[in-house]
Amino acid sequence: MMTAPNDEDEMDRGPLTLSVVVPMYNEEEALTALAARLRPVLDGCGEPYEVLAVDDGSTDATARMLEDLRLRWPQLRVVSLRCNSGHQAALTAGLHRAHGTYVVSIDADLQDPPEVIPQMLALARADALDVVYSVRDDRSTDSVFKRRTAAYYYWLIRRLVGAHVPAQVGDFRLMSRPVLESLKALPDQRHVYRLLIPSLGFPSGQITYRREERVAGTTKYPVGKMVLLALDSITGFSTAPLRLATAMGALSLVVCFVLLAWTITVYSLGWTLPGWTSLVVTVLFFGAVQLFCLGLLGEYLARIYTAVQARPTYSVAHDTATVEETIS
Structure with a gap:
């Protein structure tokens, strides 16, 4: 032995x-x-x-x-x-x-x-x-x-x-x-x-x-694990992405007011023409901004969820x- x-x-x-x-x-x-x-x-x-x-x-x-x-x-x-x-x-x-x-x-x-x-x-x-x-x-x-x-x-x-x-x-x-x-x-x-x-x-x-x-x-x-490490690094030690989401929301609001003013001006001058390009671009832009901001919020919520579970x-x-x- x-x-x-x-x-x-x-x-x-x-x-x-x-x-x-x-x-x-x-x-x-x-x-x-x-x-x-x-x-x-x-x-x-x-x-x-x-x-x-x-x-x-x-x-x-x-x-x-x-x-x-x-x-x-x-x-x-x-x-x-x-x-x-x-x-x-x-x-x-x-x-x-x-x-x-x-x-x-x-x-x-x-x-x-x-x-x-x-x-x-x-x-x-x-x-x-x-x-x-x-x-x-x-x-x-x-x-x-x-x-x-x-x-x-x-x-x-x-x-x-x-x-x-x-x-x-x-x-x-x-x-x-x-x-x-x-x-x-x-x-x-x-x-x-x-x-x-x-x-x-x-x-x-x-x-x-x-x-x-x-x-x-x-x-x-x-590469996949490197990306996850970078994401954990950013969301775990900085609130900058949340501020970025807020800034993008504010920018979107400014763009909305600009588009509203442009629409009213064009309508009052009688320059309106039927079309779908501007509508589609606008919807896609704001949809992308909203999804991006929700994704950032989701990352932080996921960290909170993991911490609460305490596994x-x-x-x-x-x-x-x-x-x-x-x-x-």
Whole structure:
């Protein structure tokens, strides 16, 4: 009989300095490369640490590979979700279960280099920072479409939400325990951490790095999910769309008065001619404006509806930190 590494025994040796949260979904092709680069970096820090691999309902061999990897990596901890809940929900599950004094979140695709983690930790300690953001100052490995859409996203968000949101910052960051406890106390149902964390106002710093190509597999953020992320970012942190709907309503009212004055003038001069073009254009214009404004209101009502339901965004099926396993 051989007993698998007990994570609780690891934590009983002393307080953990660092927790590294890695949400992953169908990352069997990247997992080996991730472990080969992440473990030497963390071992070299000389600090007690844990790695929380959050399996977001993977349908490939990710779960089996993680369990095999635990036999050789005592600090690895696996949190398995019952179903695919999304990247931000998986990240939330890991953050809420992290035990470290500092917590780093990183994706499994190695586009964000784990080699800068010691630099982030050193900066946080030297300057007494609660958050260290990693800024992508070189995105040459991304496609032109990806670079342009990302640039426009940050341009728009910084104008709607505020300049306190750092540009070109994803989910690769370091946070202190006070930041983590503040996040856990928030009632938000749909987290967008790249906007939520800056809004807390904790002392922060930045490091820069070159974004690398995905080591293996395919992206888990296609265009559709990017659009949903942008929509959540806007409706979750800004009321500007509601003001836009009000402005469009006011503009429509002005247009109505102009058209009314034009109609009365034309009628009084006897220039009226039977026709349908102007009527159709007018109806289509105001119909489009009304539907657009209703759609904006619907987005905010949907967020209220989700918050009122207060349903969990994820469900944990298994956490190796709380369950002892015996391997025959």
